[in-house]
Amino acid sequence: MICPACAANDDRVIDSRASDGGKAIRRRRVCNHCGKRFTTYERVEMAGRLMVIKRDGTRQAFDPQKILAGIEAACGKLPIAAEAKSRIVEELDEELHREFEREVPGSIIGERVAQRLRKLNQVAYVRFVSVYKEFHGLDQLIDEAQDVREQASSEVPGQASLFPAGE
Numbered sequence: 001m002i003c004p005a006c007a008a009n010d011d012r013v014i015d016s017r018a019s020d021g022g023k024a025i026r027r028r029r030v031c032n033h034c035g036k037r038f039t040t041y042e043r044v045e046m047a048g049r050l051m052v053i054k055r056d057g058t059r060q061a062f063d064p065q066k067i068l069a070g071i072e073a074a075c076g077k078l079p080i081a082a083e084a085k086s087r088i089v090e091e092l093d094e095e096l097h098r099e100f101e102r103e104v105p106g107s108i109i110g111e112r113v114a115q116r117l118r119k120l121n122q123v124a125y126v127r128f129v130s131v132y133k134e135f136h137g138l139d140q141l142i143d144e145a146q147d148v149r150e151q152a153s154s155e156v157p158g159q160a161s162l163f164p165a166g167e
């Protein structure tokens with residue numbers, strides 16, 4: 001398995017266990033090259049894979065790498081551990097396969113990524129939402145941003161502030 005941190009193809013399995021009620025095997029792996037730990041899931045290949053219903057009504061095979069790409073774009077250079085990002089992808093991968101048998105609306109995936117990013121980092125959250133809601137209009141984005149600003153002033157000390165004080 002290619003290491004998500006250094007791209008070396010040299011790892012070993014350090015733990016295997018049943019997951020998703022026995023429908024999957026979760027393997028913890030460690031990269032022999034850089035020591036990064038990551039997780040893979042093994043499942044039975046289904047006749048019809050989980051399909052994502054896109055906004056225009058077309059369908060596309062579910063691809064966890066696309067979720068990761070979206071999260072990475074939102075996180076940019078923010079100091080967020082790679083592990084935290086891949087954990088969101090793993091959780092969603094498992095959750096979506098559990099809840100949806102054949103098809104899942106792309107909007108649900110977007111919302112769930114947003115929910116998790118919101119807990120992880122508010123700047124990444126707003127960036128993600130701004131891209132994700134692009135087609136839903138600016139008003140909604142501004143509502144979201146104001147929402148986050150109100151929350152940011154009342155909680156989560158130490159997180160990067162999206163809106164500088166004294167504006």
Ligand SMILES: [Zn+2]
Pocket residue numbers: 003004005006007008031032033034035036
């Ligand atoms: Zn590595």
